[in-house]
Amino acid sequence: MAAARYDVLGIGNAIVDVIARAEEDFLLRQGMTKGTMALIDEARAEAIYDAMGPAVETSGGSAANTIVGLASLGGRGAFIGKVKDDLLGRAFTHDIRSAGVVFATPPASDGPSTGRCYVLVTPDGERTMNTYLGAAQDLHPADIDPQMIADSAITYLEGYLWDPKHAKEAFVKAAKIAHEAGRKVALSLSDAFCVDRWRDEFLQLMRSRTVDLIFANEAELHSLYQTADFDTAVASLRKDIAVAVVTRSAKGCLVIGPDGDEAVPAFPVARVVDTTGAGDLFAAGFLCGLARGADHRTCGRLGALAAGEVIQHLGARPETSLNALARENGLLD
């Protein structure tokens, strides 16, 4: 097996975040479930946008955030996802490339505009997301570059990819190529409601070994096994996959592996401003460690460090060099 050209290649919905602060009662009035991601159509997107306050636009997308985080840590990252050739699509492309990520998926020249996620950040720092997939809807298997997959130590897929029509075919195609090239495939379960929509298919991906590693937060894990009991869910998880990382917000994370479990504490933060991207950046740190052969404990600590940076400011992409931060904390050489 040739040395990997990329540490991690991410495949995900290419999305621009439209972030505004909102009070709790705004979520209530809009019928939003706090802390989750809802898929919305264009009409609903317009209605939410009309109702919400002044916003800031910043590139997002779960797997895209992860790969940008990886690049900030010093990892070599690539991304596959679909934007339209419009102003926001160009912003997405600029932002990910200027972060040092290889991004070559051709933009759509017609059809819906670049996808947007309307992110409402409440005073407690929690984020509630409403995603209009737009052009991300049009990611097809043809957008999967086989050479790029074969050249990546880890191919990382977001569970949200199960929502657009053809993306799951792209997903399965990529996983197959990765395994044929002797590489690893990781999956994030993305969101508790996303798990609820695709529970059986996600379990099938795990049990068929289409994926080697999953990331889940507690809500996603409980949704996956339809249980409110953490230990019951973890016991089921052990049977279904070799390696799993369960993130538990302020409680840190639990890494489940064939050689035993590791509980890793959260990174201490002064103030939680906006939790958008916490899971994405956790995955960035963990995968960066994994691609470089670090043990699970170090991977977990790198994840906690990256997540800790991103929740201290608005937006889901790092504002400081995670590589420098990791060095200061003795986690990278």
Add this chain to the structure above:
Amino acid sequence: MAAARYDVLGIGNAIVDVIARAEEDFLLRQGMTKGTMALIDEARAEAIYDAMGPAVETSGGSAANTIVGLASLGGRGAFIGKVKDDLLGRAFTHDIRSAGVVFATPPASDGPSTGRCYVLVTPDGERTMNTYLGAAQDLHPADIDPQMIADSAITYLEGYLWDPKHAKEAFVKAAKIAHEAGRKVALSLSDAFCVDRWRDEFLQLMRSRTVDLIFANEAELHSLYQTADFDTAVASLRKDIAVAVVTRSAKGCLVIGPDGDEAVPAFPVARVVDTTGAGDLFAAGFLCGLARGADHRTCGRLGALAAGEVIQHLGARPETSLNALARENGLLD
């Protein structure tokens, strides 16, 4: 004279800011003069954008920022400016309206895209701006709604309006309507290089009493009178206009008026993150006080408070309620 429907109506270039952090040597390599605003064409905009790091998009425009600040203080504001009917134009429109500002200028349906300002923020918090005017270039006298001007206690114009071809005609038309309705006209000198481009015309506006009040920072004042000596410049200023506000960064401001001068200290801030919008927000506070009949000292303190908020975060629009902040500081009832 009827009671004013709006406290302040702003007329300015409708611009979306594209903000990125940059090191000092980036400015050097790009031949940018730190702390100033340069006008750029579309090709240069592309080149700068390609070279700069990941960015955040947020609505900007000098006078637009001022009116949003006024609204945050609880003032009634309106804005006239030109965007295109594209994604960024819609973002600009959303942001200013959802801040509570009346904005009814019809967007351009063809021609250049919505104007952008590429803002590079160096580690010291200073901002260096490169503006592609885009659709803002197409503000015409026909966009000036006479009723709106007559209904506003103060019409506020940014000096940057002297750059687009037809906007100065719109400016003069608005000033004439305002004075005929017994209202006041204020002008910001905007930028030292802008003053250098339009020095004689700006002096003529002051001496002909087309404007009643000007805002200038020290660099603009020195550029206006082509002197490096502050006192010499202030002495000239006194002869040319009834009321002038000179902002002096950390040194606060000097308000020059017919009933004497007032030196007002800067608002104490923990850390300067990004000075973008400091002058705009100072004007917001000062004009809010003035429209409500406050004395110059109180106007200056309101300006200092609003500027103090905006320099503590990235972006040129307030992130917290300036009205609440002003009340906490005993500056508004």
